[in-house]
Amino acid sequence: MLCLRQDFLSRGVTEEDVLYHLAFYHEFLWRVIDPSPYPEGTQLKIIDLSGISFSDFNSEVISFMKRCAEIVGDNHPERLYKIFILNPPSWFSIMWKALSPLINPKTRDKVRFACSCA
Numbered sequence: 001m002l003c004l005r006q007d008f009l010s011r012g013v014t015e016e017d018v019l020y021h022l023a024f025y026h027e028f029l030w031r032v033i034d035p036s037p038y039p040e041g042t043q044l045k046i047i048d049l050s051g052i053s054f055s056d057f058n059s060e061v062i063s064f065m066k067r068c069a070e071i072v073g074d075n076h077p078e079r080l081y082k083i084f085i086l087n088p089p090s091w092f093s094i095m096w097k098a099l100s101p102l103i104n105p106k107t108r109d110k111v112r113f114a115c116s117c118a
Contacts, residue, residue, distance in 0.1 A: 005061060015064055023071050030076060042081035050087040057095065066102075073104055083111045 008018065034041045072080070088096075100108050 003056075005064070015067075018064075019067060019071060022068055023075065026072060026076055030079065038078050041079060043079050044081050045083045046086060047083065048086040049089065049092065052089060052092075054089070054091055062099075069103070069107075073107060077104070077106065080107065080110055083107075085111065085113050087116055088113055 008014075029043070030041065085092075100111075103111075
């Protein structure tokens with residue numbers, strides 16, 4: 001995640017550019033691709049954390065993730081059906097316990113974790 005952020009920045013793509021794209025994507029999704037009214041039109045998000053290290057979650061990354069969540073939450077809060085977080089590293093539960101109280105309870109209750117622990 002941190003490497004991806006650095007790659008974007010090195011190519012002249014700012015965080016503001018990414019946030020603008022995120023807002024545009026959601027508006028396009030709900031106005032053009034699926035203009036169904038809520039509750040028919042909802043979204044399932046799948047986030048795979050395979051390969052994520054603790055050093056990827058510095059304060060800048062957390063701040064950026066919070067801004068992304070605010071854009072989605074402020075504009076289309078009820079459109080989220082569920083978020084599945086796949087393959088969270090062992091230390092992620094500690095971070096989740098610290099950050100989850102800061103997440104809107106309606107959103108937090110839609111988060112599920114799955115591990116492909118073999």
